[in-house]
Amino acid sequence: MEWSAKLEKLKKEISKNVIGRDFEVEMMVISLLNNGHILMESVPGTGKTLLAKTFSKAISGEFSRIQFTPDVLPSDITGIQFFNPKLQEFVLKPGPIVTNILLADEINRATPRTQSSLLEAMEEQQVTIDGHTIQLNTPFLVIATQNPVESQQGTFQLPVAQMDRFFIKLSLGYPELNEEREMIRKHRFGSSKEEINPVLSKEDIIQLKRELENVQLSEVVEQYLLKITRETRNHSSIELGISPRGTLALVKAAQGRALVKGRNYVIPNDIKEMAPFVLGHRIYLTAEASLTSTPEKVVKDLLESIPLPVEVEV
Structure with missing residues (x-):
């Protein structure tokens, strides 16, 4: 199938900046085609943000990142409606959730109220801001991360309902010896980041979803x-x-x-x-x-x- 060749090209493009994550890329594609979302569990410094950013560029998508802390409010994610004195009217300002790939970093550090603000978006692909409903972009993929080392201190366990909303859960381990050696050499002898070219268009993703059916x-x-x-x-x-x-x-x-x-x-x-x-x-x-x-x-x-x-x- 021609899609297999495109997937291989996608892996190769992402591997310019992200080494040794072909399996994770496959899982991200599978989730994306099923309108699913991913929970990634790993220690800091294993390249979660770089992987999400690079994947977003390779599928011609927009990328947003939210760093969760206990003081993050639901409106910081979904957006707000504010009064513009110049226009003398209320203006809707969508939050970072209005994107294609959303990295919800350290989601278990947010309060349950803030965590639940993601539920509507993950399930219905829409957000409601002060009674106004906004349809989210297509494709839409949430990649939430949590650090297993901090599972007891300053964190809030994800409720059963929210865990069930995640399509798959991945654990990003440490790279293999040869992969880590390649990272060192890439950093020492060349640019640590290369330009990523789009491999899959939004039309390709829509067609792939039809093929999936x-x-x-x-x-x-x-x-x-x-x-x-x-x-x-x-x-x-x-x-x-x-x-x-x-x-x-x-x-x-x-x-x-x-x-x-x-x-x-x-x-x-x-x-x-x-x-x-x-x-x-x-x-x-x-x-x-x-x-x-x-x-x-x-x-x-x-x-x-x-x-x-x-x-x-x-």
């Missing part, structure tokens, strides 16, 4: 997916299993992976590969299980206990 899901694959999500509701280590919204998110994520891999049909491995990123942040463990494990690990163990279908009818 045609990605087929066979009955065998469907049954495999349902076994996984239903098992989360019966697992002894899981207190709160996957909701129907989570089930549909896994379907869409698997379709997205199939598309970026050049297929118009989902295979069982698409489900297995996407499940930890789609389901991990949507389940809550029992008190006993949380002492010795993590949701992501429980999901991976659950996947290993369910055999992959051998034959798939397409």
Whole structure:
């Protein structure tokens, strides 16, 4: 498929400035095509802002960044309506949320009231300012980050409803040795940042979304997916299993992976590969299980206990 070639070109363009993040770029594309949003968890200095900025340029999009702190208000995100004495009328001033790629940096440092101001935008792709509703730009992707090291001090845990709004959760680890060596050499012997050329246009993204709707899901694959999500509701280590919204998110994520891999049909491995990123942040463990494990690990163990279908009818 020609889209596979475009995706490879997109990865290559982003790799000019961001080294070793091809997998994350794929996940960002999958989320973008599904109108989904990403929660990134990593320590500071791993290149989250650079990745989001570079991705935005490569898809011909606008970029905004909000640094969350406890004193950030909902109006700082959505915008305000103020009185203009020169015009003698109220003027609507949209906030940074009116963009294509929004980096919500350290979202767990914001108060619950401020966090909830993102919910309408993430779910409905619109914001309401003093009774005025503004439709957000297309495409629209929220990339929220949180620092796991500061999970207890000066932070507010994201509520269940908001966690469920995130399409996938990614953990950005440290770069590999050869990748970090390349970063050092790039910084020492040349410009640390190169000009990024747009690879995907907004029309390309709209067309890709149409292609996504045609990605087929066979009955065998469907049954495999349902076994996984239903098992989360019966697992002894899981207190709160996957909701129907989570089930549909896994379907869409698997379709997205199939598309970026050049297929118009989902295979069982698409489900297995996407499940930890789609389901991990949507389940809550029992008190006993949380002492010795993590949701992501429980999901991976659950996947290993369910055999992959051998034959798939397409």
